Amino acid sequence: MEVAMDTPRRVEHQLTDKGYVPVYTTAVVEQPWGEYTASDHEVWATLFKRQREILPGRASSEFLAQQEAMGMASDQIPKFDDLNPVLRKATGWELIGVEGLLPELTFFEHLANRRFPVTWWIRKPDQLDYLSEPDLFHDLFGHVPLLMNPVFADYMAAYGRGGVKAHGIGQDALVNLTRLYWYTVEFGLIREKQGLRIYGSGIVSSKGESIHCLESKAPNRIGFDLERIMRTRYRIDTFQKTYFVIDSYEQLMEATGPDFSPIYEKLAALPSFPAGSVQDGDQVFNRGTGEGWLDDGDV
Ligand code: PHE
Ligand code: FE
Known part of the structure; x- marks a missing residue:
């Protein structure tokens, strides 16, 4: 990885007129895998099993197959370092750890360079059904399996390049492009x-x-x-x-x-x-x- 590393820090929250929102940080962090608690691993296991139980017949067969091919399982929070060789070999993508939501341009640049930012921390047991910002479960379980698919992998990188371009054009272009991301x-x-x-x-x-x-x-x-x-x-x-x-x-x-x-x-x-x-x-x-x-x- 060619990006600078920082030590992990929890996202700080600030009270704004939209309620508490995370303070964005551009830091790329090493996944502090050893610091996950038994409760963190249990949250992963619970959510993983719950989704894998209802997704057959509902999720894209490609999503399910690629998730298995990556070796994601319920027993413990996966290590980015274990997934990365598999992902790199399949499509040239790699996972990088981040604190949370990134500024738009930083996010686009990572995607354009086939780096997928994954929030390193996982939600608490009382947030299984809803939380207002992406966490490790959403990012890793939700986004990463399809990065194994060559066509979808190319789409995500093209989106990143398109994002850098839209950012240079202006706010309206960014709004249009963000809707595309949202609905796909x-x-x-x-x-x-x-x-x-x-x-x-x-x-x-x-x-x-x-x-x-x-x-x-x-x-x-x-x-x-x-x-x-x-x-x-x-x-x-x-x-x-x-x-x-x-x-x-x-x-x-x-x-x-x-x-x-x-x-x-x-x-x-x-x-x-x-x-x-x-x-x-x-x-x-x-x-x-x-x-x-x-x-x-x-x-
Ligand atoms: N073709 C788009 C452009 O010119 C880039 C893009 C590709 C955007 C794929 C999203 C997805 O801006
Ligand atoms: Fe997401």
């Missing part, structure tokens, strides 16, 4: 032979949303469409109102291949769509009933 990497569904499956990390790391996104009639399930997604606001505090469905990882790669600059320019003049809306031209797999939706709060 974090909350994407994929159509497999047997039916709709989950590949988004925000879903696979959540028991409630893993069931809700496929089985509930409340949310929209709509075919992937790049510009449609770039215009669609989303939820950060509740289950998504809309999920977008890809046909294959190849489709994702191909649809995002063209230069986004003219798209950003065009979209800057157009209004955004509410998170739960259905638009003309949508390929609708499920038109959401909207049950349980809050009216405001789309970001």
